[in-house]
Amino acid sequence: MAEVTLGRNKLRTAQVGIAFLAAIILVFAISRLINDVPHVVNGTIPEEDIDREYVAHPWIAYLHIGPAIVYLLGAPIQLAYRIRSKHYTFHRRLGRVLLVMGLLCGIFAVVFGAFFSFGGPWQAAASIVFGIWFLVCLVNAFRAIRRDDVVNHRRWMIRAYAIGIGVGTIRIWVYIFTAPDLLSFPDSFAAAFWISFALHAVFAEWWIRTTPHPPG
Numbered sequence: 534m535a536e537v538t539l540g541r542n543k544l545r546t547a548q549v550g551i552a553f554l555a556a557i558i559l560v561f562a563i564s565r566l567i568n569d570v571p572h573v574v575n576g577t578i579p580e581e582d583i584d585r586e587y588v589a590h591p592w593i594a595y596l597h598i599g600p601a602i603v604y605l606l607g608a609p610i611q612l613a614y615r616i617r618s619k620h621y622t623f624h625r626r627l628g629r630v631l632l633v634m635g636l637l638c639g640i641f642a643v644v645f646g647a648f649f650s651f652g653g654p655w656q657a658a659a660s661i662v663f664g665i666w667f668l669v670c671l672v673n674a675f676r677a678i679r680r681d682d683v684v685n686h687r688r689w690m691i692r693a694y695a696i697g698i699g700v701g702t703i704r705i706w707v708y709i710f711t712a713p714d715l716l717s718f719p720d721s722f723a724a725a726f727w728i729s730f731a732l733h734a735v736f737a738e739w740w741i742r743t744t745p746h747p748p749g
Contacts, residue, residue, distance in 0.1 A: 543744070548609075554701030555605055561704060562602055569594075583718070586649040593649070597641035600634040601697065607631045608694045612687075632675055635693065639668040652722030659726035666734070667696040688741050695737035702729040 565587065572579055572588045579585055587594045608631055610616055617624050646660020674689035706725035710716040716724060 547740070551609060551698060554698050555609075557701040557704050558605060558698075559602070562598055565598065583651045586645075586651065590645070590649060593641055593645050597638050597645050599638075601638035601642070601700070604631050604634040604638055605694075605697055605700075607634070608690070608697070612690060612694065628678075632671060635671045635697070636668065638697075639664055639671065642667075650722075652719050652726065655723035656726050659723070659730060663696055663699075663726070663730040663734070667693055670696065691741055692734070692737045695733040695740075696730060699729045699733035702733065705729075 568579065568584055569587050569591065571577075572584075573591050577588075579588055607627060611624060611628055611631060643661055643664035646664060647657050650657035650660060670689045670693035674686050674693060677683075677686040677689060703722070703725045706728055707718075707721045710721035710724060711718055715721075
């Protein structure tokens with residue numbers, strides 16, 4: 534009973550953390566739209582360097598951001614034990630949608646990060662490395678479920694989502710580095726990308742090994 538309670542408490546803590554990071558991502562996505570749309574419509578150029586690439590290449594940027602929001606909001610439903618066990622048809626249909634959204638956002642994240650990185654070559658490198666890892670996780674999750682390997686399907690989906698939701702943690706690290714002037718704004722992005730995604734990848738492996746089966 535104590536182990537079950539501990540598992541449920543750990544799950545609730547993770548759910549709160551995911552909700553917090555998802556809220557951060559939504560706030561920044563909305564602020565991105567508010568800032569970018571008037572410039573795109575009017576053909577003007579933003580004053581801030583970080584905004585210019587989004588306005589100059591809106592199709593690439595928003596083919597990453599749009600599907601990413603759908604994926605990040607929908608994946609927790611996919612990972613929920615009750616949905617998987619009691620609404621399997623819905624789980625499968627939503628899974629197909631989220632796989633496409635995840636692949637789209639991952640591909641365009643790699644493209645945008647590689648060629649239009651605000652934080653320079655180190656941020657670009659992190660975008661490529663972890664973007665490709667995200668795509669590998671999604672492909673392996675799909676291959677696993679095609680073999681009816683539910684255990685490894687769940688593991689690869691957890692790995693993929695951990696990387697995806699890491700975008701929220703990046704914003705926290707950027708604030709930590711820039712608030713006390715430890716790093717410049719561009720340099721903070723490079724450091725935040727590597728730290729955030731690496732920590733999320735490690736956390737995913739820890740979660741998989743300490744929670745081999747759903748707490749339910």
